[in-house]
Amino acid sequence: MPATVLVGTQWGDEGKGRFTDLLAKEMDLVVRYQGGHNAGHTIVVEGQSFALQLVPSGVLYPHTVPVIGNGVVVDPAVLLDECAMLERRGVDTSRLVVSGNAHLIMPYHYELDLMTERFLGHNKLGTTKRGIGPAYSDKAARVGLRVQDLLDGKIFRQKLDVVLREKNALLSRVYNRLPLDGDEIAERYLEELAPRIAPMIGDTVGLIHAALGRGERIMLEGAQATYLDVDHGTYPFVTSSNPVAGGACVGSGIGPRDIDRVIGVVKAYVTRVGSGPFPTEVDRETADRLVDRGREYGTNTGRRRRPGWLDLVMLRHAVRLNSLSDIAVTKLDVLSEFERLKVCVAYEGPDGERYEHMPYHQSILHRVRPVYEEVAGWGEDLASVTRVDQLPKAARAYVELIAEQAGVPVSFVGVGPGREQYVTFAA
Numbered sequence: 001m002p003a004t005v006l007v008g009t010q011w012g013d014e015g016k017g018r019f020t021d022l023l024a025k026e027m028d029l030v031v032r033y034q035g036g037h038n039a040g041h042t043i044v045v046e047g048q049s050f051a052l053q054l055v056p057s058g059v060l061y062p063h064t065v066p067v068i069g070n071g072v073v074v075d076p077a078v079l080l081d082e083c084a085m086l087e088r089r090g091v092d093t094s095r096l097v098v099s100g101n102a103h104l105i106m107p108y109h110y111e112l113d114l115m116t117e118r119f120l121g122h123n124k125l126g127t128t129k130r131g132i133g134p135a136y137s138d139k140a141a142r143v144g145l146r147v148q149d150l151l152d153g154k155i156f157r158q159k160l161d162v163v164l165r166e167k168n169a170l171l172s173r174v175y176n177r178l179p180l181d182g183d184e185i186a187e188r189y190l191e192e193l194a195p196r197i198a199p200m201i202g203d204t205v206g207l208i209h210a211a212l213g214r215g216e217r218i219m220l221e222g223a224q225a226t227y228l229d230v231d232h233g234t235y236p237f238v239t240s241s242n243p244v245a246g247g248a249c250v251g252s253g254i255g256p257r258d259i260d261r262v263i264g265v266v267k268a269y270v271t272r273v274g275s276g277p278f279p280t281e282v283d284r285e286t287a288d289r290l291v292d293r294g295r296e297y298g299t300n301t302g303r304r305r306r307p308g309w310l311d312l313v314m315l316r317h318a319v320r321l322n323s324l325s326d327i328a329v330t331k332l333d334v335l336s337e338f339e340r341l342k343v344c345v346a347y348e349g350p351d352g353e354r355y356e357h358m359p360y361h362q363s364i365l366h367r368v369r370p371v372y373e374e375v376a377g378w379g380e381d382l383a384s385v386t387r388v389d390q391l392p393k394a395a396r397a398y399v400e401l402i403a404e405q406a407g408v409p410v411s412f413v414g415v416g417p418g419r420e421q422y423v424t425f426a427a
């Protein structure tokens with residue numbers, strides 16, 4: 001059976017985790033294909049909240065094999081801690097398989113993430129400081145260490161020594177930091193971490209293709225989102241990987257013909273963390289209401305997210321970039337307290353021109369003004385809604401507007417944080 005991709009359509013934090021979780025119930029394999037522990041998924045199961053960073057959401061179902069694909073960057077210590085946390089809470093992590101081709105996040109990646117941000121000053125990107133960018137840079141520069149290198153101490157050490165020479169020169173001479181000790185790093189990674197990670201390492205491409213061959217169901221779970229994509233996002237205020245659906249092929253090792261469904265997750269409003277352009281960003285008072293009601297603080301870093309109204313220009317473009325087949329709307333309940341809602345239907349450029357799609361030139365994007373349509377709110381709590389016909393008329397109209405403007409159907413709508421708080425729309 002062909003695979004399903006689940007991808008965020010905004011700047012991340014759309015609430016992908018809850019739908020990954022919902023769909024994982026029907027999946028045999030759930031594969032992460034990019035990013036690292038810069039991601040954070042919160043899943044609420046029977047009142048218990050699970051915050052996952054690296055382990056795919058499917059881990060919570062005993063029948064699902066969670067896979068960390070080759071496109072992910074892995075800090076083995078973080079992975080082991082996350083597995084230990086899950087085990088302590090009664091979740092079996094023994095089925096987890098990590099690609100040997102995934103790249104390792106090394107101690108110097110954290111240092112360099114911090115230092116480059118510091119040197120950028122007020123132009124900083126606002127990264128999660130998890131070493132993500134430097135790890136992907138090393139991968140592209142072909143000096144990265146991979147998960148499989150943990151299985152061969154000699155190779156690991158050789159590669160580390162070569163790369164550390166350059167990193168230490170950079171750290172000490174450019175950034176005025178203390179050089180890192182190769183023996184210490186090798187001891188930590190090879191003696192402390194490698195023996196515990198080794199049983200998880202496997203041939204994930206082989207595993208995925210064997211599952212496809214058996215007609216099993218596979219979900220490719222995106223982290224971050226379309227506008228944080230290094231190619232298609234609001235560069236340079238992006239992450240260093242490809243969250244778009246095309247990245248799912250590269251980061252897991254399957255071709256496009258093995259995918260037949262791409263679900264785009266659309267939060268009912270928009271948020272972003274860190275720096276970068278944001279046409280529909282709202283004033284402080286509206287922001288406070290959205291942040292309070294939507295609990296818009298990073299799962300991972302605790303940072304307050306910047307909120308804004310729903311942006312249909314971004315959504316139309318995300319439909320194209322990901323060839324979305326359908327949409328899952330999240331956090332509709334957060335809008336319940338607003339009497340009137342604004343929805344951005346187009347941008348007005350600096351010279352008065354109208355944009356229905358994202359302007360390709362970033363300088364224009366920085367200067368556009370959103371063209372809003374005002375729609376009625378519903379003023380009712382949605383917490384107990386379980387069927388489409390129970391949605392207030394205005395809430396249903398809001399969802400229909402999203403589907404109409406995107407040109408693809410809405411399949412699910414989230415009405416609360418709990419695992420069961422969603423409604424299904426017939427395709």
Ligand code: IMP
Binds near residue numbers: 238
């Ligand atoms: P990095 O991925 O840590 O390099 O951060 C680059 C940009 O992506 C920053 O603006 C981060 O705030 C943003 N970012 C990275 N991961 C996430 C995420 O999971 N949700 C939202 N924003 C993220």
